[in-house]
Amino acid sequence: MKNQQTLILIKPDGLKKSLTGNVLTRLSETKLDIIATKTVQVTSKLAEEHYKYLKDKPFYKELIKYLMGEFHKKKVMALVYWGPDAINKVRNICGATNPEEADSVSIRGAYGRITTKGVYENVIHASTNEEEAEREIKLWFKPDEIIFDVYPTKTATVKKKERVWA
Numbered sequence: 001m002k003n004q005q006t007l008i009l010i011k012p013d014g015l016k017k018s019l020t021g022n023v024l025t026r027l028s029e030t031k032l033d034i035i036a037t038k039t040v041q042v043t044s045k046l047a048e049e050h051y052k053y054l055k056d057k058p059f060y061k062e063l064i065k066y067l068m069g070e071f072h073k074k075k076v077m078a079l080v081y082w083g084p085d086a087i088n089k090v091r092n093i094c095g096a097t098n099p100e101e102a103d104s105v106s107i108r109g110a111y112g113r114i115t116t117k118g119v120y121e122n123v124i125h126a127s128t129n130e131e132e133a134e135r136e137i138k139l140w141f142k143p144d145e146i147i148f149d150v151y152p153t154k155t156a157t158v159k160k161k162e163r164v165w166a
């Protein structure tokens with residue numbers, strides 16, 4: 001089976017409900033390798049870019065607020081998993097998008113809910129195909145944050161202001 005990389009996000013409801021350990025334990029059933037991880041405060045720019053293909057949906061605005069942590073905690077844990085058939089293996093354990101329809105033994109089925117406002121609080125994001133995984137991993141991670149090069153890299157001079165320790 002082909003080795004693939006896939007982006008996982010533990011969304012703010014998962015962090016607020018202290019589900020990180022449970023989610024990672026479930027994902028460890030896949031026997032895939034974790035090759036990157038970080039905890040991120042999601043800006044509106046990042047959230048909008050991540051979900052740009054849903055821009056025209058009626059739930060888009062609430063979805064952006066949800067990913068930014070406006071309803072829970074302002075943080076998301078981002079991870080890259082790598083190994084044979086990684087994308088489908090992870091998606092299968094995540095379960096269906098709608099947490100009420102997801103298999104009850106899946107992560108979303110076990111821990112997700114739909115709020116009275118109609119927001120799908122489904123705990124986890126996972127890439128659906130190789131193109132999406134590439135776009136998303138490049139959006140969330142820099143090459144040096146991943147333990148090996150999952151895509152080709154180049155060296156560029158990037159001049160920008162950066163916050164440093166005082």
Ligand code: IDP
Nearest residue numbers: 054059063096097118119120121122125126128
């Ligand atoms: P996926 O996360 O299973 O790949 P997508 O269709 O890519 O599903 O949708 C991205 C996210 O948008 C979902 O995980 C969920 O948080 C939210 N979402 C999708 N469809 C709906 C909906 O009908 N109502 C509310 N939120 C939705």
Ligand code: MG
Nearest residue numbers: 126127128132
């Ligand atoms: Mg999707």
